[in-house]
Amino acid sequence: MSCAEALKVQAYFDAELDALSALEVERHVEGCAACRALLEDLGKARTLIRRDAGSITAGAALRSRIGHALDGENGPAAAIQRAKPSMGRSWPFWLGALSGIGTAAIAAAFAWLLVLPHAGTGLLDSLLAAHINSLFPGHLIAVQSSDRHTVKPWFAGHADVSPIVADFSEQKFPLIGGRADYFAGQRVAVTVYQHGLHVINVFSWKRNTGLPLRDTTRSGYHLAFWSLGDVQYCAVSDLNWSELTQLERLIRSSGEQDYP
Amino acid sequence: MGDERSRFEAQVLPHLDAAYRFALALTRAPDDAADLVQEAILRAFRGFQGLKATEAKPWLLTIVRNCYFTARERQRRETALPLRDDCDEIPEDSLVAAGPDPERSSIQEEQQRALGRLLPRLPREQREALILREIEDMSYRDIAAVTRVPIGTVMSRLARARVALKELWIAEHGAADR
Numbered sequence: 001m002s003c004a005e006a007l008k009v010q011a012y013f014d015a016e017l018d019a020l021s022a023l024e025v026e027r028h029v030e031g032c033a034a035c036r037a038l039l040e041d042l043g044k045a046r047t048l049i050r051r052d053a054g055s056i057t058a059g060a061a062l063r064s065r066i067g068h069a070l071d072g073e074n075g076p077a078a079a080i081q082r083a084k085p086s087m088g089r090s091w092p093f094w095l096g097a098l099s100g101i102g103t104a105a106i107a108a109a110f111a112w113l114l115v116l117p118h119a120g121t122g123l124l125d126s127l128l129a130a131h132i133n134s135l136f137p138g139h140l141i142a143v144q145s146s147d148r149h150t151v152k153p154w155f156a157g158h159a160d161v162s163p164i165v166a167d168f169s170e171q172k173f174p175l176i177g178g179r180a181d182y183f184a185g186q187r188v189a190v191t192v193y194q195h196g197l198h199v200i201n202v203f204s205w206k207r208n209t210g211l212p213l214r215d216t217t218r219s220g221y222h223l224a225f226w227s228l229g230d231v232q233y234c235a236v237s238d239l240n241w242s243e244l245t246q247l248e249r250l251i252r253s254s255g256e257q258d259y260p
Numbered sequence: 261m262g263d264e265r266s267r268f269e270a271q272v273l274p275h276l277d278a279a280y281r282f283a284l285a286l287t288r289a290p291d292d293a294a295d296l297v298q299e300a301i302l303r304a305f306r307g308f309q310g311l312k313a314t315e316a317k318p319w320l321l322t323i324v325r326n327c328y329f330t331a332r333e334r335q336r337r338e339t340a341l342p343l344r345d346d347c348d349e350i351p352e353d354s355l356v357a358a359g360p361d362p363e364r365s366s367i368q369e370e371q372q373r374a375l376g377r378l379l380p381r382l383p384r385e386q387r388e389a390l391i392l393r394e395i396e397d398m399s400y401r402d403i404a405a406v407t408r409v410p411i412g413t414v415m416s417r418l419a420r421a422r423v424a425l426k427e428l429w430i431a432e433h434g435a436a437d438r
Contacts, residue, residue, distance in 0.1 A: 007415050014393060014418075016400050045422050048429070049394040053379065058280035062294045066276070066301050070265065073305055143307065149326040150307030156322060156405055157315040 003034040013042045126183035128218055131201045131236040134179070134190070140199065141177035141192055151178040151191065159189035161231050163204035164255040168193070173200070173247050193247060200237040200247055207232035215241075224248050228255045268308050275317045276301070278396050279324050285391040286328045288380040296331065300324040318402045321392070325406060378428045386421035389414055 003009070005028055011017050012025040029035045134140045143154040148165040155162055158180040167175040173193045181188045186205045193200040213225035213232070224235045224244050233251070237244055279300060283293035300323045307323075379387060385407070392403045404411045 007419060010415065010419055010422075011400070014400065041426055042422060045425055045429075046394055049379075049390065049425075053281065053391070053395050056281050056284065057277045058297065059294075062280065062297065063276065065294070066298055069298055069302055070268075070305055073302060143309070145307060147303065147307070149303050149323055149330065152326065153319050153322040154307065156319060162405070162408065 002038065003032050005032070005035060006038055009035045009038055010042065013039060123184055123213075124216065124218055124223065127203060127223060127234055127236055128221060130181045130183060130188075130190070130203065131221060134181075134192070134201055135199065140179070142179035144177040146175050146177075148175060151175065154178060155180070155189045159187045159204075161186075161189050161204050161206055163189045163191060163202070163231060163233070164228070164251050165191050166251065166254040168247070168250050168254075171246070171250055172196075173250060195237075195239055195243060195247070198237055198239045198243075200235055200239060200244070202247075202251065203234045203236065204231050206230060226252065228252065264308070268305055271316045272301070272304055272308065272320055275320050278317060279320050281395055282321050282388070282391060283324050283328070285379070285387045286325065286384065296324060296327055299331075300327045303327065317396070318398070318406050321396070321406045325388070378425060378432070381428060382421055382424055385417050386424060389417040390421040390425070393418055 005025070008017075008021075008025055009029065012022055017025065029039060142158070143151055145151050146167050146169065148167055152162070152165040155165075155178060165175065165178065169175075173195050176192050176194050178189065178191050181190055181203070184205060188203050188205045191202045191204070193202065207227050207230050213234070215222070215224050217223070221236055221238055222241055222244050224241075226233050226248055233248075235244055235248055235251075239247075276297070279297050280293060283296040283300070284290065287293045287296060300320065304320055304323050379390070382390070388407055389403055392398045392406060393400075398406070400411045400414050403414045407414065409417075
């Protein structure tokens, strides 16, 4: 009844095809009655749906409700100030949390940064450099939020993958925000967690078909690798292994719940 | 702050109707949809920064959808009642009651009632794909981003939704009408 080309015909109908493929479909439809009928059905259904549901609007009551609710908000201006300490008067709250790490650690981080460029250009170096770089004031977080509904959509416009984002405050691994880094030819999504005074950067990028990555330790930082679907994850921190793998388990199981 | 608010209103609030229609497709109940949209808008406002204008719509709809699943999860934990999504009892006219508009003619109302009965009967995955494509005119790519599935899945969901809608329509109106 339905032709093997049905999905292609649908894509044609939805204007998803390039000119050349569209031409192919048009040629096919000329000689295929099933696909001609399909095109006609698609057109009827579209007319029906647009006519019926297109006029549904949010309504004045909801609009004014939302207006009032927005009046009660401090707004994103405050968030921007928090995310860009150099431009605002106040330090972001997480810097307070990080202050326990102390200037020595920052200095050590700086030293590593000077050394790293000579240590090779592999993925491990990129990850480590990105982690250390993130510990500088103002570099850790671009979107500062413990709300995964804020952090996750932000990645849609800033990174090439859509990673698992969840807050594990209850398990003492609160989500503190996200940012995007660039290495390995991709915009890598980074979700940032905190555990006590430690910061954990969880990098995620599109997995390529290279060698499987093994957990490793470099320059005193642990790197834990795992993958889910086509996304490769790597958690980097100076946490001990058992705590780092605990976070890995939390993220994995959260991913399995969210994306069954 | 005033600047941010007006920037937000200029970039995100034009998509309020889209957010509401999408919320309605998810919840199938006007009151729930309104609550969902309000929550999503507030979350969007809190996270609104450095957003490109072209990204605003899929971004907002993604937040609506995330809020929907969070609310559902909360509901599941707090009550032992079956969820709307899991049961077949669909509120009659759920799409129609959405926006009471005195200017709407009775013929239009009749048509809306027809679709209001049909669309909510589709599974959620099909409803959302269909609404995003046909009403919001979104590309497969954007639909895939909002609903967090590969483009191939979007295509097969759309195809199934369209077939299912046709069958429901024929069951109700007979084949001759089509």
